[in-house]
Amino acid sequence: MSRFLPRALMAPAVVTLFAWMIVPLVMTIYFSLIHYNLNQPGEHGFVGLENFRYFITDPDFWPSVLQTLELLGWVIVITVVMGVGLALLINEPFPGQGIVRVLLISPFFVMPTVNALLWKHMMMNPIYGVLGRVWTFFGATPVDWMTDWPLLSVIIILAWQWLPFACLIFITSLQSLDREQMEAARMDGATKLHQFWYLTLPHLGRSIAVVVMIEMIFLMSVFAEIFTTTSGGPGNASTNLAFLIYKQALMSFDVGVASAGALFAVVLANIAAVFLIRMVGKNLD
C-alpha cells in the first residue's frame, strides 16, 4: 500500500498537468517549424528555423523582451517596498484598522479588464481623468499617460493591483514577529532602523520570497492589462513578449511565427523558474 497509494493519489494532478504542458508544447514545436499562416491557405511546408529567425529579427523583439523584464522588475520592487511599508504602518492597532484593511485589500479582487479600463479612462484620461484634474489643480500640465508614458502607466496599474496582495502577506507575517525580542532590542538601545534591519526584515524574508515568486508567475505573462489599455503601443512602447506573440498569432494570423515566439517565452519562463527555485525553493520546506 505505502508504495502504490501515494502515487495513485498524485496521479490525477500530475497526469493532467503534464498533458496540459506537453500537448500544447509539442503542437507549438510542430507549428514553429512549418509555414502556417491563417490568411494564406495552402500546404504547410517545412521551413526549418525560418520562423525563429523572423521572430528574433522582428524589430519589436528585443524591446518586448526588455519591457517584459522592466515591467516585472518594477512592479515587484514597488509592491514589495510599499507593501512592507504599509504593513508596518497598519500593523499596530488604531481606530478603524479593520476598515482600512478592507479598503486596502479591495483592488486585489478587481478583474484585470476592469482595472485597466478604470485607469485608462477615468484616472489617466488627460482631459477628463482624475489625475489630469489634479495636475491642473496644482497648475501643472496634465500628462497624456497612455501616449507619453505607456509602459509606466501599465506598471502603475499593475502595482495598484498587486500591492494589496503583497501587503496582506506581510501583515500576516508581521503578526508572528517575536515581540519580546523586539522589546529586548529596544532596551539595548537599538534604533528603529536597526530593529527594522536586523529583526523585522530577516523575519519577513520568507514572505518576501513568496510574494516575489507569486508575482513573477503572474506578471511574466501580463496580457489583459496591456490588451485593454495601450494595445502594446504607441508603436511597441508597451509591448511585452506575451503581447508580441499575441500580435503575431491573432493580428498577423501567422501561427508559425507566433509559435516560434511562444517557445522563446517558454525558454524565458524556464530560466526564471530555475532562478526562482534557487532563490525561494529552499524556503518552501
Place this chain on the structure above:
Amino acid sequence: MKKKAPFPLVRTIASWFIALLLFFPLFWLGITAFKTEGQAIAGHLFFSPTLASFVEVQARSDYLHYAFNSLITSVVSTVLGLLIAAPAAYSMAFFRTKKTRDILMWMLSTKMMPAVGALVPIYVMAQTTGMLDSLPALIIVFTLSNLPIMVWMLYSAFKEVPNDILEAVRLDGATVWDEFRHAILPLTMGGIASTGLLCLVLAWNEAFWSLNLTSANAGTLAALIAQYSSPEGLFWAKLSAASLLAIAPIIVFGWFSQKQLVQGLTFGAVK
C-alpha cells in the same frame, strides 16, 4: 524610562489617508456608475444618482447571462480543482520523498509559462473538438491553470498537521479515507477554504482565456467588460456600471471572506 509607543494619531491619519487614496479609483468607479454620461465627464463629486446606465447595460448586453457564466465557470473549476489537488497535496505532505519538492516546483513552473504560448494549440484543439466558446472548455482551462497554485497551498496547509496526531490515527487502524476525513480535514479546513476562495477569485477574474476562447455564448464578465473598452461617444457611465456589476459580487465576497482567505495566502511562508 521606557519610551512610549509613537502617538497613534499620526499613524491613524497616515493609514487612513493611504487606504482612502488606494481605494479612491474604486470609489470613483462606483459613483460614476450612478451618473449620466454628461455628469461622468464633468467629474463632480455631488450629483443626483440615476440607474439609467445599469438599465442600458442589461438591455444592451444581457449582464445576467455573463454573470451566470462567470459563476458557473469559477465555482465548477474550483470544486474540480480541489478534488484533483487535495489527493496530490495529501500524498506530497504525508508520504514525502526526495522527489516531492521537485514535483512541486515542476508544477509551479507550468504556471509560469505564458498562457499566450499555449494559445494557438489550445485554440486549435477547442476548435476541432467544437468546444470553442463553450463553458466546459473554459472550466477545463481554469481548473488546469489554477491547479499548481492549489496543490501548493493545500500542501502548505497539510504539512502543518502534527505528526503524532497522524500516528495516533494510523495506530487505530484507520483507513486513508478515515484518516483524511476525521483527522486532516477538520484540522486543515481553514487552509482548504482559503485555497478554494483564492481560486474562486482567480477564476472569476481570469481574462486571458475568457477573451480569447469565448464570445457571445460562453463569455464571462471579464470578457463582457472588454466590449466597453472602445470609445463610442460618451461611455464612461456605462463602462462604470458594467464594471461595477462585474466586480461587486467578488469584492463583497472578498470583504466577507478576507480573514479566511489571508490565512492560506501565505503559502507556508509564515510559521
